[in-house]
Amino acid sequence: MLNIDFHSDGQSKNPAINHQKLIAYIHSGQLSQAEQMAYNLILLDQADFFAHKIYGSLLVQSERYQEAIASLEQAYTLKPEDTEILNNLGQAYYKLEQFDEALKYYNSALAQRSDFAECLNNKGMVLHALGRLNEAIDIYDRAIILRPKYLKAHNNRGAVLRDLKRYQEALASHDRALAIEPQNAEAHSLCGMVFQQLGQLHEALACQLRALAIQPNNPGIWVTLGLILSAKGMLTQALIAFDQALALNPRLSEAINNRGLILRALGRLSEARACFEKALIFKPCSVEALNNLAILQHQQGQLDSALETLNKALTFNPNHVSALINRSTVLRDMGQLDTALSDLAQAQTFEPDSVIACSNALFILNYHPDHSAETIFDAYREFDRRFGQPHRAAWLPHPNRPDPERRLRLGYVSPDFRGHSACHALEPLLTHHDRAHFELTAYAELTQEDALTAVYRRLVDHWVPTRGLSDDELAARIRADGIDILVDLAGHTANNRLGVFARRPAPVSVTWMGYGSTTGLSAIDYFLADATLAPEGSEALFAEQPWRLDRPLAIHRPVxxxxxxxxxxxxxxxxxxxxxxxxxxxxxxxxxxxxxxxxxxxxxxxxxxxxxxxxxxxxxxxxxxxxxxxxxxxxxxxxxxxxxxxxxxxxxxxxxxxxxxxxxxxxxxxxxxxxxxxxxxxxxxxxxxxxxxxxxxxxxxxxxxxxxxxxxxxxxxxxxxxxxxxxxxxxxxxxxxxxxxDEGGFVRSLERAYRRMWQLWCRTSIRHNS
Known part of the structure; x- marks a missing residue:
């Protein structure tokens, strides 16, 4: 409640004089005095339209949206034709993520004033939030036609294009904003977000640092910087960035939420949960915070709570792809496979190029009791058609020396070089490899290392952290490392790098261990198996050629x-x-x-x-x-x-x-x-x-x-x-x-298989080059 001091404000009995003084406060930046005076004027006269309008607008600026709506709706009652009131009501509802209400008021304003560029821009933001991306682009274009140098519209248009994955067009929109105002921090920051999506993290970081040099006290830019640092695997630095954002704005839900993500990645689960819950205090409708809280609840075995939280998130935004994917995972672990698959199909409707949604659907199909092996494999072939085969045109010849007997460079790609069930086979494998004949490189897709990671580091010749590297960047690194045989140890499990294998960076590629099924990628040469796992006659169920070891594909080191x-x-x-x-x-x-x-x-x-x-x-x-x-x-x-x-x-x-x-x-x-x-x-x-x-x-x-x-x-x-x-x-x-x-016997058998695979490639390579 505001303190009331009628004398200090010195209100006149003449409303026009009071309104002029109110405007003077605003123009001089004395917003708290303006807010106090507007409030007092309302107490003196509930029918003072101008006071309600100014007071509501100031409350929107101070993020007190519910109070703002009460005052603005009173102003709307007094003067329903005022388009600025309608626009401000839309903004308040937008900030509360009540998008349908916001859209209603924006549409009312535009029905009365079709050339209201600011309202068009705000409507575009609502359409963006609702996932109606192409409509949002059209609205921003209308705003820009009316005001060609409208910075916010250019930047917002670029943000929508980024979500449409039209990255070059997005950069062009932000470049137009920078042509208008070269020191526009928001445009630099948004360029960085596009580069992040492109996997060009070095460029993304440079953009954020330029934005911060212009506006060092902008908490939103600190949040974006934290996201990029997190993508680069620099978790401690990301945490510092989010803390800096919160020092500038302790109520910033996005910073609190993202801070929770870092803490979760660091294994500090109770602190992470507190962050997600705090973010929801400041922004109860935050789908991102609800989604992240649900992931944590799932991780802690609270499946019912996770499902309830995700249902709430999807009530606010039914098109939220990440929430749909996460709900499908919860439903999967509750044994509701068909419902889980339905969520994933819906996610792919909203985001057709979601590799995660498609991979998760394949994962679930492997468990389905009622589908035939042939039907399931059809889904794997579709995965290859959508996410594998488009990369074939960019495949490059391999310069590896086709010597069938030389020391081979093996590359193992895995997110599980840590405390994980894969250790029962992976540690014996790396321990017993013949280092005189095989040079080992581990490509480790890790968020956080642990004690077992240190063991794996010692067991290989080269250790390459891959978090933060795009598929193109990692494929280029593998080619530069001269890997002869690249081995996938994850399949369609979490944090896999199948996109790298689709680019075929090594002459020979193999999938094994972490998934137990075909990847669907025709770019991968071999599926490691034995005569029981992939019996004769089952070849049509694999995108890869089954390579059967001369002994059972079974190895386990007990704890x-x-x-x-x-x-x-x-x-x-x-x-x-x-x-x-x-x-x-x-x-x-x-x-x-x-x-x-x-x-x-x-x-x-x-x-x-x-x-x-x-x-x-x-x-x-x-x-x-x-x-x-x-x-x-x-x-x-x-x-x-x-x-x-x-x-x-x-x-x-x-x-x-x-x-x-x-x-x-x-x-x-x-x-x-x-x-x-x-x-x-x-x-x-x-x-x-x-x-x-x-x-x-x-x-x-x-x-x-x-x-x-x-x-x-x-x-x-x-x-x-x-x-x-x-x-x-x-x-x-x-x-x-x-x-x-028999750990040694298993590894010798595997090494014989690797050598034979290599010899076959050498024979093919020599024949093609002769």
Missing amino acids: PEMGEVSPLPAHRRGYVTFGTLTRHVRINHRTLRTWATILQRLPGSRLVIDSKDFAAPSMQQRLTERFEALGIAPERLEIGYHSPPWDVLRGIDIGLDCFPHNSGVTLYETLYMGLPFITLADRPSVGRIGSTILTALGHPEWIAASETDYVERALALAADLDRLAALRAGLRAEMEHSPIR
Whole structure:
């Protein structure tokens, strides 16, 4: 509430004199005095239109939008034909992200005054926010025709063109603004944002520094600088930039939100969450802050909360692509695959060139229980058509020396050179490589390094951080490094660099490990496999040529913390306990039906399902209800989450694998704790992971050919507890003496494959050059 001092303001009884004094305050920059006087004039006369108009406008400037609307609507009641009032009301609603209301007032103003350039510019901003980008361009063009030197319209037009990915046109708009005013900080900053989108981070940074030299106290420019520093992987410096923005404007939601992103990337999750929640205090309708809060809730296993937050975000902006993608991920982890795919399809409608949306859809399709392998592969071919093949025209010849026996340069590309499940295979691989014949380079797409990163650094000859490098820049670096064989270790998982492989920077390329399925990219030569994972006749399901090792593609280094194998729990309890450590995405109506049949056929038996997706009681309850619908009582189920899971495994007698997408690392862990598991040989290749592991172990009798066969094999294991106890006691030793634990043998086999791949390229290269 403003203090009232009628005498100090010295109001006249003549309204015209008061209004002139009010204008004088504004022209002299004495805005607080102007606001006080306007407020006092309203108290003296509620029908003072001019006082309401000025007071509302000043409140908009001071970001007190709800108060502004109250005063402006009073002014509108007094004089509905005043287009400036309508424009200011639109601006207040725009700032509150109530875009439909804002558009209503802008349209009313323009209906009365079609040449109102400022209102056209503001309407363009609303259309931009609503995702109606082409309409926004048309509106800005109208404003510029009316006022050719309208800086804001040129800059806003460029911002829309950037979102349309018409980057050169966007730069041209900002260049026109700079031609009008060379020292226009906003134009320099917006140019930097275009260069950031182009992956030209050096140029982007230079633009922001020029903008800051002009306006060092502009918090928005500090925010943009922070975003560019973050893209370059300079997280500490980015945090300083956001803190500087907040020093200038402590209520700036964008700075608080982006500060939270950096803290999340640094693993400081509680601080990050506090930032997102604080950003929402200052800007409750911020879709960005809601989206980021939901990501954190998901990361912390709070799936219901994450879904609720994302639903709220999409209420404010149904076209927000990132929120749609993130909601699909939450729905995926809740087992709602079709709904998740629907969100991703909607995201691609709004942003057809969203590689992330397309990759995530492929990821989900691998788990879908009802699609055929052929139907799924059609989606992978479409990915190649859209995101792979357009780069073929720019492929360059490889100058690598085609000597079939020389030392080869291997490049491993991964976001997982850190504490990640990939370490069970990746660390043994790098440890046992023959460095006399192979020179190793790690291309590490990391946000944050950890203790395991330091281990990986020591195991390679060259370490190249790739965060902040565009696909073109990284491809050029790989070519300059002379890599002979480039290996993708991520597939369509998060933070992959498949865009680099589409550019074919090395003579030979291979995909392996992190994804377990084809990438869909015809630019990649080989899919590393074995005769079980990609059996003869399955070649049509791979964009790459399956390269089958001369031994099983199974390698695993257990962690020492797992502890000892326990005695068979069934002997102590008197009933058999089945179990799985799988994520929810692998559980579907087929697996549920099969597991329920096992429990029905073996009265008294129990089932344990333990993973992070079931940390919340609500998730446990939903899965329990699905089993109840199949006739399984809740007391026969133990659903939850424990980390680490070693004691959980010590309480299980028989493991159950999932299908059509098998589990991965948890299957190795199951065996190492003495548990046999039943798997179903389903779609190549992700449906054959369990089969590959059991083939390597020498137990093909635990591989089922159908759901009925799966049930029978599980019951056969459960029928002989003494045999099951003997298996449990000896399974770890079996595993230690199997190909699974023969790290050196695996790497020698892989190196033979690499050498043969290289020799084939040399032969082709020599033939083409002769």
